[in-house]
Amino acid sequence: MRNTRPPVLAVRPARDVIAVLRLSGAEGYGHAYGDRDGGGMHPAERALMRGGSPARCRDFAAGRAAAADALRLLGRSGPVLREARRPRFPAGVRGSISHCRGAVATCLATTRTDVFAVGVDIERVGRLSPETAGLVCTPPERALVAAGDAGGRLLTVMFSAKEAFYKAATALALSREPVFHDLEVVPEPGPGNGSGLCLTPAPGLLPDGCTVRGQVRSVGPYVWTTVLLQAGDGPS
Incomplete structure (x- = not known):
């Protein structure tokens, strides 16, 4: 069977800081198989996708998949919700998400108390x-x-x-x-x-x-x- 898992690159720009780049797809979040409801997402994350276009839902799911990877490497768990237009990470985590056309997505996250914010x-x-x-x-x-x-x-x-x-x-x-x-x-x-x-x-x-x-x-x-x-x- 062909392996459809997307390439994932994880690096540490600084101590206790994780950056994850998912180069394609959002496997585990439903979108690799055309599921706009994001079957693998946390229910609270999935609710944020309601009413979105297929492209926006795909980008959202890819970004949350990257965030889940970063949180896991930090020993933490989601969900990553939303506050205004910004992702809201769990307490004690500073994080940022970006995505690009083609379901390419990245997340930067840290629990360091001396880091005020990340982008x-x-x-x-x-x-x-x-x-x-x-x-x-x-x-x-x-x-x-x-x-x-x-x-x-x-x-x-x-x-x-x-x-x-x-x-x-x-x-x-x-x-x-x-x-x-x-x-x-x-x-x-x-x-x-x-x-x-x-x-x-x-x-x-x-x-x-x-x-x-x-x-x-x-x-x-x-x-x-x-x-x-x-x-x-x-x-x-």
Whole structure:
């Protein structure tokens, strides 16, 4: 019998932090077999799908499947519910979910008390037009993109990092929501298909003592970014 289980990649961007990427499908959650009711989901999660389109239900199920993987690796369990437009993780867990067309989904989660919030994003390289740089990038970032962005990967990295940062930052009680130009992104070379991100937020945007750490990985045609907002003296 053919194995239909989707590829799952799990990494640790930092100690006691889990990032999971499910590259296709949501097996165990019903959608691999066209079940819009998500037969393997927690009933409270399944209820959140009512009335959604097939595409939205598929994305939702894939994201919750990734969250279930991350929670299991942390020794915790769901459900992951919803508060406004944000996923609500179990008490003591900070988490973030992102998904991309084709039921590709990722979750970043931690139980570390020195991590105030986390953000994750997954984007397919080449989806953004060059004109997007004017909206997304600061002038120094636009100069980096113009200097050489083969295939649009660098622009995708910057966009994805800002999306992940937005998810993390808006989990805090900020005086205003951040916009694209509130974060400057500079990729740092690293071994293999992953690297660090130097992330500089606008002065005064984050609470005192809050620092930003980011990483990016390439997985096939995708850019996968993770962002941690943590205490300034927190361990890596």
